Amino acid sequence: MSEAIELRTIGYVRGGRAESIDDGWDAVTAEIALTPDFGAEALAGLDGFSHVEVVFLFNRVAESAVVAGARHPRGRTDWPKVGIFAQRGKDRPNRLGVTICRLLAVEGTTFRVAGLDAIDGTPVLDVKPCMRGFLPRGEVREPDWARELMTGYWA
């Protein structure tokens, strides 16, 4: 059975886009500011990594908009109807986003990133360094629609 899990925000996205737009995210820079629960030591050594992985909450998605079954990604009926766990759209159970972005600078309890697809004010639940060892082992295969969807996503 399903169980409730209580988490706490560890920081917030500051700056970047004010509204969600589908494409062009790599040109967007934003800051992540940790909450006052943390000191600068929580980010010590992060600047040794070129990329960070950010776990965040799509908090602007209404609970009523969450899809638990299948849908066409971006409503594109020319792409197959696939399960919510076979796509990365934001209208998903628990509304979690996970994105690897470039780390630009760390200063105190704040750090600056480029290419984070989360808007100003987004609650952040975790930050992890991107380690090569955690990238996929073996060739990554994906369906055509996934490649097409990502064509303009970053650039």
Place this chain on the structure above:
Amino acid sequence: MSEAIELRTIGYVRGGRAESIDDGWDAVTAEIALTPDFGAEALAGLDGFSHVEVVFLFNRVAESAVVAGARHPRGRTDWPKVGIFAQRGKDRPNRLGVTICRLLAVEGTTFRVAGLDAIDGTPVLDVKPCMRGFLPRGEVREPDWARELMTGYWA
């Protein structure tokens, strides 16, 4: 300020290791079974991907064991003391794990994976397909300790 966020488990890890061990995870296979809140359509099309990204809770970590500042990864004093957000250890705020593993098979509301570093019974909070477009853009740099730590992690 920090805010509470309530999530619900969407599934559980079944099988694999019964206890957490540091290394050799790629040889481990396990199933993820969705909770009864979901039907098979939630996984429709997932088998078009070679890899999946699993967001899970390190629920065996006691809240009192969580580190909010800095520590030596794995207690190795020959490695630098770095912030909890500059390492991927499990004793972290919100105790979230994020791992990309190989997808072996999907059947109904269950799927089988290899190389998931989560033990039997682990609560799962999200599953996303691994899309090439969500892998890091640009060269990934990391400190020497991160490379050393991962040497035997999968193999």
